[in-house]
Amino acid sequence: MKKRKYLLSKHIACSLLFFFLIGCGTEEEPMPNFTEQTYVFWTSLGDMKIMRAVYEEGQYLHIDTLYNMVKGLEGPSAIIADATNQLIYWTDFSTRQILRGPWDGGGNPELLYAAPYNSHGPVELTLDFETQLLYWTQPYDDLILSAPADGSGQVDTLFTSTDGLSGPWGIALSAGYLYWVEFLDNEIWRVNLSDRGNPELLYAGGSGFLRPFGVAISEVTDELFITDNALPGAAFSDRILKGSPDGRKKLEIVYDGEDNVSNAYNVLVDGDDLYWHNQLNDGGIYKGSIYGGQPVQLVSSSNVGQGLAIARSKIVKESLF
16 A cells, blocks of 8 residues: 555656646747848949948838949949849949849859950849849840849840840839830830740830830839930920830829939839939939829939849847847
8 A cells, every 4th residue: 555655656746747847848939029121222333332221110220332342343233132032133334244142242242144345234134033034134235135043044135136126224024024115216115025026115205205214013003114314405304104014004204303303214113112213313212102292212322323122021120138
């Protein structure tokens, strides 16, 4: 009988010890507190830099210089942000190169492609995130080209002057179509990339252009946005126009000089937001709505600003305790 009591007591003691150890040793770790940061990337031809402004939950934090002359930049033009891989891609018109690097500026740029010495440099650039193909324009060679984003493949010539190309500048992708602006002919074109059939003229010179450069597509409203810069002495101010991706809608002004559009070469759509980058008027980067309204200035004093990209990233917010 005593033995049974001893065994029972031992069993209870072990059970209590087990639960005590479990209770003490398996305290749940606190869940990490995530916050979202928004990055505004841009290129400065005048300063030969790539910059980044950081915002957290809509509040401005700081501006970083990511790449500069020390890392080989001479004429950075277009810029694309790849949030999945935390990379940025850019063109350098002066060195005739397409490069990429970590979006925090760490390390040295990676050379992907270089144009021949007897040609001009690339200007605008876009990335198909699904196929991982880059598309870019060389307006002074009348070329639209494409190649794998990792730099491993051959450069594919899509269109040349033989196809009627004349000064292709801005370029954009949407719903399987490649769009581009021809600033010399004052035209907007697109082509279906699934079959690379004949390019389709959307808007011609008589559509109301002054001199178009940048192009962006809103998949929210199914609209096309264009930066349109007036020639010196023109009676109109620089402006941002909108039409439709199929060219059927008449072009109308969304923002103009009264909204601080001043020699903008780049326009970008992000959800309901519309961004543009001025070369004049203090080199500002502005944010407005795709529906119009009063814009706000995000960045000032960008010296001959050119490229523009927006990206977001969720990060762990540091605890105060």
